[in-house]
Amino acid sequence: MKIDPRPSLPSVSEKPAAVDPIQPVSPRQGARFDAVLSKREVRARRSLRAEAESASAVEGINPELFSTARSVELLEYVLEYVVPELDAEPQVRELAQALIREEIDLRRSLEEQRAEAQA
Secondary structure, three states: OOOOOOOOOOOOOOOOOOOOOOOOOOHHHHHHHHHHHHHHHHHHHHHHHHHHHHHHOOOOOOHHHHOHHHHHHHHHHHHHHHHHHOOOOHHHHHHHHHHHHHHHHHHHHHHHHHHHHHO
16 A cells, blocks of 8 residues: 555635735825835935045045055055964965065165155
8 A cells, every 4th residue: 555645635626715806006005105215216316426426525535545655554564463364374374475575675665766766
């Protein structure tokens, strides 16, 4: 004897339960929804416009942030604090340290050349 674990299907004589029809949206609800949606779109456009305007403002940027001294300072920080904490093989850390030291030396020599050219 074979046992079938699937549930039995309803017989043809059984009818499924009646489903209530979906009620249409009243015109007032549709108008309110459209009004709320348009307000959100306007706020989103204003927000994006304000962000774009603030991003394009350059008067607050300090040019010293891009100077050689600042970049060397950042590279030294990475060399001293970040690279030793890397979860990598010792060879990879040594390579990273060598590359960063080389970049620091290159930036310092370029700064010296600029200073000599201006003098």
